[in-house]
Amino acid sequence: MNAIFFNRFPIVLLLVLGFGLILSCKTAKKNNTFTIGFSQCTGNDLWRRNMLAEMLTELSLHPEVDFHYLEAGGNSETQRAQVDTLIDKEIDLLVISPNEAEPLTATVKKVMDRGIPVIVIDREIKGRDYTAFIGSDNVEIGEMAGQYLSQLIGDKGRVIEIMGLLGSSPAIDRGKGFAKAINRSKGLTIAKTVYGDWMEDTTKNMLSDMHRQLASIDAIFAHNDNMALGARKILHKYYPEKHIPIIGVDACFGEGGGLDMVYDGKITASLIYPTFGKEAIRTALDILRGQPFKKENKLSSIVIDSTNVRVMKMQAAMISSQKDDIYSQRKLLDEQKIVYKSQQAVLNAIIVLLVLSLIFGSIVVILLRDNRKINKNLAKKNLEIDTQRKQLIEMSKQAAAGTEARLNFFTNITHELRTPLTLILSPIEDMAKDTRLLSLAGDKIKAVQRNSVRLLNIVNQLLDFRKIEIEGYVIQASPNNLVSFIRDLMEPFKIYALKRQVQLSFVPAEKEISVWFDLNMLDKALLNLLSNAFKFVNAGGFIKVYVERMGSDVSIKIKDSGIGMHEKDITLIFDPYYQADNAPANGFGIGLSLAKEIITKHKGQIQVESKKGLGSTFIVILPLGSQHLSDREKLTLHNPSPQRAEKTSIQEIYSDTEIQEMEQSEQWGVKEHSLLIVEDNPDLLNYLVTELSDKYDVFFTSSGPEAIRLAREKVPDLIITDNVIPELSGKEVCRTLKSDFKTSHIPIILLTAQASSEQVISGMDALVDMYITKPFLIKNLSASIRALIHNRKVLKTHFTSAIELPTESVKLSAMDRKLLNDFSSVVEENLSNDRFCVEDICRLIGISRMHLYRKIRSLTGMTVNEYLLERRLKKASYLLQHESLNVAEITYAVGFSSPSYFSTTFKAKFGYSPSQYKSKIK
């Protein structure tokens, strides 16, 4: 895992960098943003609109600032509530133009207490608890207005002062300054002071109410231009002839503003009252950015009248157009910004794409590098595989050449065998006709003849098989009547069938069925199938041959009532190398394989239906017509028919008829030892029985289950068995007998043609005592039998506690031998059991107490208990000699209940105590 990580480390690093870059592009968008709240006391007059416009113009240069604006409509209560709203919006700084000083002082303090800086503009609050103040010196403005008036109307006259909102600081201060200036000239008096609340309409109403007083008035000072205009209108209404000076404050530029009023002559003069918007925003940003700022900022004023109003208007117009320029530039800038932003976005996207392509490029490079490595390895592996393939081809060529050479050798040898076999057969046939010789050794001559024919038949089959399978024999088919062909073929079998008491019948569906086939080859195939059927069928059984058309085919069925086959054998019987352990006598041979090859060459099929014990049916299917055959496969003048082969199978079958059924000898127990021979080849069985009957009591069988039954019943001294026998193989018989206590001691010789080392090992695994391969010499077999019986006897005496029987009891009857064998086995098995008694023995071998006593006394010369004691002491002496057990251990091993009793008994028998006996031996 680590290796993978470090291998891919560059990719991981690039990915991290890439995503870092992408993220940084995204997050660098917003920083240093400020929120400024502006609480305006009233917003519906030109002066305030100019103020707000100035602020917004300034703010347009600072896009990082969020600006929240609320106006209170000249109501102090509303303004207080609005300040709270701004606090809730989490403003960083408050700009406030308080409606009235008194009611808004606490509000400003509250904001300051929250750590939010406050800039008070235009109107003041009580005290100086704010961050900065921006306004004008309103006392000075009032004073300037008073001075201007006194210059205008001289030292004599009556003046009306129209004040702003009662509690607002400009109204208070302007009043103070005006009074100061008026008081300086002795003849001027403020005839009347009224409050117009900064508004034209209020002023008009007030003055209308007191219009009579206006008649004696020489000049009017209004605290702002709106109220001055109102005064002019009322004056004009009531006294149109009266052109007294009216002075206002603000001198706002813009349509209908103070400058226009002066210019138009509606009012006499106006004092400039700056709107502070730009200053307020600049100071706010200084505060927010922590830069130095002035706490008290008072802007000065000048008087605008007919003498300078034109210049002022021009200046104002210029400023306004500059402002417009600024706006349009600002707009341009904004557009540029948008373009810049989109370009920035495109740039970011390009950077991201670049980074990604760098990452993926690197990945591709790494993968390509890996790929190249893998390809290199693959190429190397391919090369290795190619070399190995070539080696394999070479080896298989060599193997094929070797196989071919061996097959040629095998064919040659097989050919070679034909000559000597024919040379054996001719004189033997002559001998078989000679009655003199027949009377001397008829059986043996016939056996030689029979087996020579059989051997010749096998040789011929082998050569045919070789010809068809290996050399690619091409059939020579011609159209023939299959029905008459089979009838002719079956003819010679009829006599044989009669002798064997087998019902042989031919059941053709039609008289004539024309089929293309190779006369010689089909002859061999069907003969083999018929011979095979005869091998399995018993006396009283039947073999039926059916021929019938089946659509575009013809079917030949050979049905027998024989012993049938196991399911597992059905698929294997056509395999020439298959040898079932329990194949029939003579096995399946290669006859069936040959038949199958021949049928296949005819583009036909061969099938078997069989059930164990219920017989078998071989079904041959051949195609009708000749379309399935090539020209080469058809018999023509150029392809003359070869001579028909010898009918060796028939000869073999005839020779089988000569075998004499052997009778099991009734008499046995005559000889010292007995043998059981298990062999299904009648000739070999005959031969063995004849050869061995001189010395041994011989009994025999050709079947596995019967062998087991006989072994258990007779308990022979030795068993000779073939391995390939019907139903149960020799090995299976051996395994069964060796696992049975009663028969496990019987030596078994496996007499078999299976000579490969694997077969020998599997025989040994089945616990056979000796493995003798065919062919064998009878004298060798006899010697082996003698040795095995002798060794078993020695073993019995030396390695067990068996007691030698009195010499007169050697020739025992079979029943007695079985009883003694059972008795001895049961005793041996229970020797260590100190409670083992006569009752147990009777129960285990199934005879009465009386019978047991009588038999044992007569066979051994001892009572049962004496016999038991004798066996125990004999085994004890063996154990003392051969095992490293102590006396106590031996005591219990041989079924004594106490060591002292054991010692006494042992000494009585052998003259020494067990320990003396042991030391004496050593």
Ligand code: FRU
């Ligand atoms: C505008 C205004 C001005 C005056 C100022 C005093 O609302 O009435 O005309 O100069 O307020 O605060």
